[in-house]
Amino acid sequence: AQSVTQLGSHVSVSEGALVLLRCNYSSSVPPYLFWYVQYPNQGLQLLLKYTTGATLVKGINGFEAEFKKSETSFHLTKPSAHMSDAAEYFCAVSVETSYDKVIFGPGTSLSVIP
């Protein structure tokens, strides 16, 4: 069965610093991969997704992620953190089709220090 792990339940970065949120997945077949963001007291918003094709995926708000099959990873990065990036970030995987149910990782809470 597929699963998702996120290293670091809480990450703190300084404003302007690189953001790196780690995600590793377990899947026996090529996965569809997603990053969602949840701002305080709000629902989930899709940041970016990988389905097929280019392994470097660009999303909203300056975020990007790279699918590395050999490492079974899909880490999320942003070159320069902004205060508004403080939120909970969830990595997720869907195996059969991208319409199928999505399995979420435990989440990483990002804090941005002024």
Next chain:
Amino acid sequence: SAVISQKPSRDICQRGTSLTIQCQVDSQVTMMFWYRQQPGQSLTLIATANQGSEATYESGFVIDKFPISRPNLTFSTLTVSNMSPEDSSIYLCSVSGGTGEETQYFGPGTRLLVL
């Protein structure tokens, strides 16, 4: 992307009662899902709501506790039955298939507190 609304947005309920949560989408969608997010936790899939057939429940969730309806392609309800404090969570509806993109979109969630 689909616009999803949920009602109520939040509620405080007494132990032993039931609450029905509504999920409305602004366009027809193939798949609708219900998730639970317990305090400080990630999202856990409760069930897939299929139009015209019974919902498909994940391990650990049963129809008697979480009955689901899907009367058409734009609407679904989730009932949390015989509630206990352990049911205090955020309940989220998501949709996919038919929005023109291969993506799940989430509603704003319903915040439930059971006393």
